[in-house]
Amino acid sequence: MTTLAPAPTPVALRRRIELSIDGEAVTVAEGTTILQACRTLGIEVPTLCYLETLAPVNVCRVCVVEVEGSRALVPSCSRPVAPGMVVRTGSERVRTSRRMVLELLASSVDLSTAGGDVHRWIDEYGANADRHGPAGGPTARDRAHAGHHEASAVGEAATVAQVVKRDNDQYVRDYSKCILCYKCVEACGEEAQNTFAIAVAGRGFDARISTEFDVALPDSACVYCGNCIGVCPTGALMFVSEHDLRASGEWDESRQEVTRTVCPYCGVGCNLELHVQDNRIVKVTSPLDHDVTRGNLCVKGRFGFEFAQGG
């Protein structure tokens, strides 16, 4: 039989750990990560793959910091603090590493719909994707066997470009925008939905998000909860409504209002954030900081709003 995990010790009762971050002494509860400790001090650490509601997977490497005595840079999102730790978040070594990561991502991935922070970081860290040459053209990447991809031409930057996948009426997968942060895989899997419809297939530069045997979503295990869209940091996964409004140039967040209400379907009480433009719902999200489902919804709550779209 399933054994119940022991209840976690409340934060207030945990041992206090003293450390230094950028020369400032700070005391936090044992088990806190360096990233969380930085946030309590108001120090911004950029990250693409970390989300409060998911276990860290350490893949984007943007959040690295320097820890005295550690040979390699340390991913701050997953490394717990230790007594006496000396952390530097803005050293030249850290800045160089972050710049390289952002530059390589920007040269190979279409970041046009990524959140505003990403573009700010690219500017702040001086990441210059152009120095790797112009982006190589689309390839047959999504049909390639795992482990194989076409090399880009000399002088061109290799990209993860592939054909936009639009195989259902609710959401679009444009993996040319995918930075392989794993968030969608985690949200689809054991961190939220436990459906395991998608995973990372292939290795190295050929790695990409895929359904089993790369089948279309309607043939996969997908239950259309859209929790993957909710966690995607770059817009690779997008509501059809947003995708089409962007394509026609009508998507305008400055004209959108976001209202928090409660889902009109079952009795769980999931909170919805309705993104409304011109009195039409164009996207539905759910607040990560709400206890009931911490950002997760089902197909009805996420997509079942058409009945409310009057004349």
Add this chain to the structure above:
Amino acid sequence: MYAVDPRRSTSAQWADVWMGIDVGSDIALANTVGREIIRAGLVNTEFVRRATTGFEEYAEAVEPFTLAEGERLTGVPADLIASLAHDYARADRAQLCWTLGITEHHSATDNVLALCDLSLLTGHVGRFGSGLVPLRGQNNVQGGGDMGALPNKFPGFQDVENDDIRAKFDARWGVSVPPTRGWHLSQMFDAMEHGELRALYVLGENPAQSEADTPRAVHLLEGLDHLVVQDIFLTKTAQLADVVLPAALAAFESEGTVTSSERRVQRLRPALQPPEGARDDLEIICELARRLGSDWGHPSAEEVWDECRSLSPMHTGMRYDRLESLGGIQWPCPSEDHPGTPFLHGRLWAEDPDKRGNPAPFMPVAFEPPLDELSEEFPLRLTTGRRLDSFNTGVQSNGYASPLRRPETLDLSPEDMASLGVGEGEVVRITSRRGSISAPVHLERSLRPGLAFMTFHFPDQVNTNVLTLDTWDPKSGTAEFKATAIRVERLPDAVGAAPVLETAEAG
């Protein structure tokens, strides 16, 4: 996790153990589990002694439910029943969660009581992580009851037939509230049949399609002197109405609150402008009151809520700004410094007998199988239910392009399909003692032989509730949607033709 379900549902696939129970034998299972817990000496005797009454009567009532008898009555192997009993009783924390498979039976209330008895036997109630959890199917079905949309209750479950309570409401409202309870839904339909109920005001409900025995429901609605329907759509019920009051959509176009399954009151906020002519429910009701001679003014949703808080002690502390800052509050919340109540019945564990209060009584219940009996003429058991992407009669859910949607089918086990000689997709006639419909067959491996399944999401195409039995539980008024006896026949055109063998791998 044990999943007790006639079908091997998705939840059952996640469970450690699936118990494929015969439809409607829930009391037999619970009583067998209870007897086995007693026999094995796993009763939480300290809790039973301090916090309950009636254990002896209960033990006597469940005595006939031996494991062998339980297996005979439920179809669940005796060793599985025993392992459920032992694991439940020995667990540090355990919950019993249920949905309509327990409550849409003629013995609905008794089914629930049988589960309550198990929680008393083991002390799995009133502690963090242990309890009884009815999972609500609608976003405000809990709130509707809390607000007094019951025939015998004011807001906060205060009894209409209690003189002191009524005096409080009379004084506040300046009226004299009738001292006797009203009718619940099923009684209303009976009253229509007897000519005692001649006018009906329906808000946001579609009984012309959601009631069991649809032809009878429609006939009775048509026979009313006057029918008023307030809804966001011109539903089948609204089409029968003398007056339709177009309403704004509560969830997206109104201010207000709803209460979830876990008793959490949360705020609704308007995100959309309603279509022209559609008005807020509150505005419609106040306007009706004005025309009936009571001017209630134009209160805001918050003002109405504040009045409710002042009359319902369990809601008193739930100021709008607190609902906002705390992300909702679970009742009871009796004062404005109270954080709300994550679980109920904790008092049963209090050391101090005064704080413990009245002990919880065991409520032994007798087992009675479903009323719509299987026979040679009606040999298959039909149970109805929902699919993930759809909602009830489909008024809300059929409008969006769900990639998961498939039209209504009669789901049958591979064994029954073979013995009936029907193939995937073949349209068959389905007949119960009430009526007859046709629908295509779908092979469903999650069904055991003898069990058929349908939803009622697409009543305009396949009106499943023509088949269902409207006999209702005398205590709750809920109809026995879950257990219908049917027979399945091939249509004349198909007879003689070879059935299409499995074309789809049913998932």
